[in-house]
Amino acid sequence: MSASREAAGPVPLPADTTTHGLPSSSTSEEYPDIQQGASLLLALRLQDRPILLIGGGVVASQRLYFLLESGAHITIVSPSPLDPSISYRISDPNTSPQITWHDRPYLGREDSIKVTEYDLVMTAIDNNPLSQEVCEMCREKRVMVNVADIPPQCDFYFGAQLRKGPLQILISTGGLGPRAGAMIRDIIRNALPENIEESVEGVGLLRSELRKRAPGVGGQRGQERMDWMKELCDVWGLAQMERFRDEQVRKYVLDEGWEKKKMVAPSEVKQGQRKTTAEIWEQVKHFGHTQWAAGLGGFGAGMAVATVATIYLTRNAAR
């Protein structure tokens, strides 16, 4: 069993890395051994993509939840009664546009709904021969399929999942121990910094503004952008990154750091950077009714307090 050795693998560079031509010789010591038997772990983007879900029980309801969060369009084929949470999602106006429900059993090869019309197919039914048939149909047409409870018929597994806003984590035991996977998820949940969601959000905002200042894909510019971002992340650390959610902090870091080709340490940046008069005026121009109303109300209240206080002090002074 290849599982018995450590195989953390090389530290993979981020997905958008484009470093090229690092000089190196070809000796086997440099390259880690391949440990077969792994899955390929992926984050699929499914916004508006068609997915076929056959079944309407508890397992199907769990599939549906993750599919709805991914923004997919889900076609459910299952006779009533459905699991109550599926019924709820079908009737809830927030999610109903994402779901098409056919209140009938799936008929396999005879069915008018063809697996080739979908990006992924998932079955969660207690009918093993039908599951087998769906699996075969998908394999023939190269459509990826998951058959709940029958690992050999699965092209993909779900494992244990953890989501904190934009941060998503998948824990897979390759089917060896679903419960162990869930226990590992709990360890991870406890180990993550409390503000991890805000940190990822902050660094995402900074990265997107940097891309606006230095647009383009790959090449010299892309490499500079990535190197600067990487170093900045290392200097700030996860805990401080949440401060990038503050527009003024981002502006300071980009103006004083990126534009001047240097690093800005967290200690250099005060939360709520000093604003110039022009920036304050820019904000005032965008005041809405509520801000003006609040301003006027505050002005009135201030006048009233000042008046009363003045009268009081004047009287006391008069005694």
Add this chain to the structure above:
Amino acid sequence: MSASREAAGPVPLPADTTTHGLPSSSTSEEYPDIQQGASLLLALRLQDRPILLIGGGVVASQRLYFLLESGAHITIVSPSPLDPSISYRISDPNTSPQITWHDRPYLGREDSIKVTEYDLVMTAIDNNPLSQEVCEMCREKRVMVNVADIPPQCDFYFGAQLRKGPLQILISTGGLGPRAGAMIRDIIRNALPENIEESVEGVGLLRSELRKRAPGVGGQRGQERMDWMKELCDVWGLAQMERFRDEQVRKYVLDEGWEKKKMVAPSEVKQGQRKTTAEIWEQVKHFGHTQWAAGLGGFGAGMAVATVATIYLTRNAAR
């Protein structure tokens, strides 16, 4: 931005769960809000599946590493020179059967290699128009594609990856912060128990033997099997699970636990359970030269010590 709220989601049951018909009413408070914008995180099984990899630089070499570990067959289309690690994998007899290399550029729509022949397509080249063309070809044919460095052209991302034998973890920031993802991976690596790999392996061995004793998919038996496994995992905890790698421990837990419909606590089981005479004889039959030599050596040493001791005691007694 939907990212600003916590959305850990419901605790998903393991992938092979088949609990059905839990009674419940349909009120919205029971069901967590859907937070769109997520990816669907999956573990793909790619053993012997055909994958097309266009490009031969550092990024392509990272893709290749993970594809080789998944047991896929990879067709690389890229002119020389390749990244040295790719050349190494092509020439290494351990991995060369998994790779077909075409030493030429990919020609897009004109190319004789068609994307429809592959389960996944990945490009990692510095030619943006060609990447765009490959992406369009894949979208038309519903083949999932990843274009390195161009997120909008990606149907899937890789994120940061961590592998410990059968345990694999994917950390995705939805493209917001690749470096932050890598930093989170380091936190997770440090938080995992040292023997996590052995624990997952142990629980996998136990689970597979349980399935042999109680075969079948789903139904009443499947539910009992899963419930017992889940409770056992909770009673033992991750740290103790590594003991399931010992065949005698597994046998005891299954005989005294599963067969008798009860739980066995870790303290009840001594490492290296007491063996029956038949079992000891079974082991003796499989003794090799070294065991026999060790046994004879021990016998000789025992005789020598006993002789010296006897002589010594006899002399003393004689005085």
